[in-house]
Amino acid sequence: MARRTPPVRRCVGCGVREGKDSLVRVVRSPDGEIAVDEGGKAPGRGAYVCPKKDCVQELFRKNRLAKALRVSEIDEDTRDELFARLLHEDAE
Numbered sequence: 001m002a003r004r005t006p007p008v009r010r011c012v013g014c015g016v017r018e019g020k021d022s023l024v025r026v027v028r029s030p031d032g033e034i035a036v037d038e039g040g041k042a043p044g045r046g047a048y049v050c051p052k053k054d055c056v057q058e059l060f061r062k063n064r065l066a067k068a069l070r071v072s073e074i075d076e077d078t079r080d081e082l083f084a085r086l087l088h089e090d091a092e
């Protein structure tokens, strides 16, 4: 019997279930700002994604991330920033 099973979360991109540590959390803070939550503990509504290009791209198809975070849409600047942060690419 497995004890202390790590919490499992579902990737919004590909739908795989993974241990929380394998996924990156994106959070909508109580004041409505959307950002990558590096520590995984920021307050607000969170969504999880694999730190892989395929999954991150999938987030922005069909408004998946917006739906997961219960916002109507995600503006382009936020999207670019999330993309860069999630994939550790430079935003410049």
Ligand SMILES: [Zn+2]
Pocket: 011, 012, 013, 014, 015, 016, 049, 050, 055
């Ligand atoms: Zn995924």
